[in-house]
Amino acid sequence: EAGVAQSPRYKIIEKRQSVAFWCNPISGHATLYWYQQILGQGPKLLIQFQNNGVVDDSQLPKDRFSAERLKGVDSTLKIQPAKLEDSAVYLCASRLRQVNTEAFFGQGTRLTVV
C-alpha cells in the first residue's frame, strides 16, 4: 500500500514570495490533515478536511494561508506572502473514517523562508 505522498521535499523562498505544497493521501482515506511543525516543537494542526469539506481551520492564518482538497483526494496548501516565521516542516496526514484509527503521515515539506 502506497503511503502519503508529499512534494516538494524541500523549498527555499524569500519572504513575501508565495509557495505551494502538494499532498496525495492514501487511497480511500477520507480525512486529510495539514500540520505545521516548527523546529523543536510538536506538530500543530493547520486544517482538517473530511472528503473535500473543511472540518477545522481554526488555527490556519487565513490572511496568508489557504488550502483546498478538490474531489476529496489530493490537497494543496499555499502560503502567500510568506514570512520568516513560516519556516517549518509541513506535514500532511490521512486516515480512514473510523474513530480509533491512526493517522498516516507523509515525509513532509521542509520550508525555509529567507
Next chain:
Amino acid sequence: AQKITQTQPGMFVQEKEAVTLDCTYDTSDQSYGLFWYKQPSSGEMIFLIYQGSYDEQNATEGRYSLNFQKARKSANLVISASQLGDSAMYFCAMRKGVMDSSYKLIFGSGTRLLVRP
C-alpha cells in the same frame, strides 16, 4: 482545553536496555485516545501504539508498551531492548473529539531519544 505534556526534552539509553518516555495529558472528555509516534531524522511520523481511554489493559506492540494510568492522566511509552535504530524524536498525541468528523490529534513537544552503543 486538551493538552499533552512531555517533560523530557532528551533521553539517553544504553543499547539493549529499556527506557520509559513520559507523557501526561489533560482532558475533560470521558472518551479519548492516546497515540505515540516516532519521528526519525528523515521526517515522517511513524505510528507506534494506541491506547483507548476505555481499554482496561495496557497496549503492547512488539517492543513497545504503553503504561496507561488513567487516574494520574499519564500514558508513558516503554521501549524494551533498545536498538540503535530507536534513536529519534518521540511524540505523544491525544485524539480530540468523540465524533469522527471532529477527530484531530494534539501533539506534545516531543522527547529526543539517543541510543548509545
